[in-house]
Ligand code: SF4
């Protein structure tokens with residue numbers, strides 16, 4: 001093989017679309033997420049997925065996935081979006097955050113420095129193949145989930161386009177750290193999202209997740225303005241992000257900036273990854289979050305990862321009737337979109 005043909009054979013298949021990166025002097029800048037990494041030759045960005053290969057922005061993920069499952073949509077969690085439906089769920093290796101409590105660290109955290117030629121991350125798929133599998137399995141939607149889907153942007157975008165043509169909905173489960181440019185490329189393709197709002201503290205985002213709070217808040221507002229159905233999740237950790245003032249500020253932000261109809265899932269932390277020695281969340285911390293949500297007028301606050309807690313049900317915000325009853329991931333529907341007792345509208349996407 002000649003040098004030229006060797007180089008051609010080694011050239012990675014996948015490059016980031018031109019509008020999502022720029023070329024500088026001896027670096028490329030990725031514009032997919034709010035890290036806006038400047039990457040020197042043969043090095044990768046913060047996520048370990050995007051790398052500078054010969055002055056272009058390569059993705060080590062391309063059309064590869066690390067996880068494929070068929071999940072109840074309630075598992076995302078989305079409680080007000082096509083309840084009782086199944087969603088075809090996919091995730092790739094890598095993440096632009098490095099949360100010390102990550103439950104999916106086995107796929108989200110890529111060890112070691114980038115080596116583009118040797119990288120063989122995940123299993124190869126095609127957007128058309130994923131859509132065909134979703135249809136075959138009678139799912140109502142495709143979810144981009146498990147790791148941060150921004151890092152497998154190209155596959156998500158192409159799959160979402162194909163899914164939309166077949167009447168499937170598209171769901172992101174995201175940390176909200178995508179850039180404005182990335183959001184702009186996705187805004188017409190996604191119908192629903194569950195965004196993490198991991199805390200209401202810049203220090204928490206910096207020290208526990210390796211990110212910043214403000215870009216996340218900006219994404220939440222943009223998604224809502226765009227008409228996506230959004231729900232939020234906060235993993236509450238006792239003595240880490242469960243101070244009453246912080247929970248009050250977080251709930252006030254949701255109610256004031258996003259609106260009281262946005263569901264808030266307060267989820268129980270269980271020891272994982274770099275926080276294996278931190279105890280599971282005390283019930284009192286979760287109940288404090290529930291109180292903050294109610295105090296600030298949020299209509300739908302749910303306690304997650306705590307099987308059997310009655311706060312997994314949806315109650316009519318006017319008369320208190322249970323309109324959606326959940327046991328595990330099974331949903332019993334008593335009223336869909338409207339309370340059968342008092343006719344109050346229940347916010348969500350039901351059909
Ligand atoms: S996706 Fe984010 S973390 Fe990864 S290289 Fe691009 S800007 Fe950096």
Ligand code: SF4
Pocket residue numbers: 095096097098099101102103104105108146147148175209
């Ligand atoms: S954003 Fe999610 S997948 Fe990524 S490190 Fe944090 S918890 Fe893990």
